Amino acid sequence: MLGRLKKAERTTFVIIAGCAGAGKTTVGKAVSEKMKWTYIDKDTVTRQYTDFILCASGSNEGDRESEFYCEKIRPIEYDVTLKLCRENLELGNSVVLTIPMIAVVQDFNKFSEMINKPYLDRIGVVVKFVWINHDENLEYARVSRRNASRDRYKLANWYEYSSLIADIAPDNAFCAYIFYNEVDRNLNEEVDKLIKWIQK
Numbered sequence: 001m002l003g004r005l006k007k008a009e010r011t012t013f014v015i016i017a018g019c020a021g022a023g024k025t026t027v028g029k030a031v032s033e034k035m036k037w038t039y040i041d042k043d044t045v046t047r048q049y050t051d052f053i054l055c056a057s058g059s060n061e062g063d064r065e066s067e068f069y070c071e072k073i074r075p076i077e078y079d080v081t082l083k084l085c086r087e088n089l090e091l092g093n094s095v096v097l098t099i100p101m102i103a104v105v106q107d108f109n110k111f112s113e114m115i116n117k118p119y120l121d122r123i124g125v126v127v128k129f130v131w132i133n134h135d136e137n138l139e140y141a142r143v144s145r146r147n148a149s150r151d152r153y154k155l156a157n158w159y160e161y162s163s164l165i166a167d168i169a170p171d172n173a174f175c176a177y178i179f180y181n182e183v184d185r186n187l188n189e190e191v192d193k194l195i196k197w198i199q200k
Contacts, residue, residue, distance in 0.1 A: 017101035018132030021139035023181035028098035062149030108173035
């Protein structure tokens, strides 16, 4: 039956990734609203319990750089968020997910394993990967403006942080759509272009 479905009718998993302040949430919500698809944001799913765990462990709620967070907590954040996505996808609900994916964006095999792509392929889910183009000046302005505790380290060490992410971009195997989320562009028109690509 899945083979006879038109592309627009297939269950679709849109993953919108990018660096802090790239505009993932803005783009993700716009796509979800236009398509009437389920919207899931990794931070919304995990931030509250992550902050609690960090504080209970003697760290601070903004800690997103320590070995403890990166090795112990972040994998659980991703796992829980992706399980929530799969539950929706299994029910035939297309999903738009916003999530950084910085650690795997240059390794398609790790990405495929993380999202369990072979399983998604078996149940007929079309995976579309969108990367928000890195713009250091825009990201600094956005991160400063939102003034979130999880960004304090980045802001205090912006030169070091920005140098680490300067060359991050998805591997060719992702067949990613590169979204240029710039202040002087019409967001609505750019989202419409993205949706046309998603529907191909």
